[in-house]
Amino acid sequence: MTDLLELQKSFLLRHIGEGDTVADFTMGNGHDTLWLSNTVGKNGRVYAFDIQPQALESTRELLEREAVSRNYTLILDSHSECDKYIDTPIKAGVFNLGYLPGSDKKITTLHQTTRVAVEKAINMLAPDGILLIAVYPGHDEGTVEGNMLAEMLAEYNRRKYCCACFRILNSPISPFFYTIESK
Ligand SMILES: C[S@@+](CC[C@H](N)C(=O)[O-])C[C@H]1O[C@@H](n2cnc3c(N)ncnc32)[C@H](O)[C@@H]1O
Numbered sequence: 001m002t003d004l005l006e007l008q009k010s011f012l013l014r015h016i017g018e019g020d021t022v023a024d025f026t027m028g029n030g031h032d033t034l035w036l037s038n039t040v041g042k043n044g045r046v047y048a049f050d051i052q053p054q055a056l057e058s059t060r061e062l063l064e065r066e067a068v069s070r071n072y073t074l075i076l077d078s079h080s081e082c083d084k085y086i087d088t089p090i091k092a093g094v095f096n097l098g099y100l101p102g103s104d105k106k107i108t109t110l111h112q113t114t115r116v117a118v119e120k121a122i123n124m125l126a127p128d129g130i131l132l133i134a135v136y137p138g139h140d141e142g143t144v145e146g147n148m149l150a151e152m153l154a155e156y157n158r159r160k161y162c163c164a165c166f167r168i169l170n171s172p173i174s175p176f177f178y179t180i181e182s183k
Contacts, residue, residue: 007166008132011179012092015130020091024048025079025117029101030059032094034066042069047086049079052107055100079117089126097145098136111145122180131180138173149178
């Protein structure tokens, strides 16, 4: 049966490889940062953002424990400020919206800043690049973010971008994801 996480990775791997510059816009505990770091290798670069110091700490620990290449920059700031830190096109960007797993759930991504960040990330995409945005509709803000993104992405010019949604229809509160691929 379809595994959405595997499907996400297969989408990303169609666009990225050794030496690419990519971004993890919601670092959390660092699992996506780790995967991206291994995928782009020692000649690549991963920019990772989170607003919680706790996320940076656990990500740094994970990356050091796994002894990946020093190809990452961990940034304690909102993804909506990403253009202050990244001045080259990115081949891929990952958003995993919602709460930090294992936290008290007081801090979540918010549709206002998510919107700004996604708009900026789309503008940063290199040719043949991809953004992947995982949405969690099981909580109120996740539903708002999901609806906002559907409306926003529908407006992008199809000649320049392919915006799609992957969702399990018979499991409506399960996470789903959007992809934005640049020509
Ligand atoms: C679902 S978690 C990410 C999980 C992560 N990908 C992993 O592998 O563990 C969402 C993260 O987004 C972070 N976040 C919330 N608002 C943010 C913002 N404005 N900019 C960057 N990160 C933000 C939260 O602190 C949280 O750690």
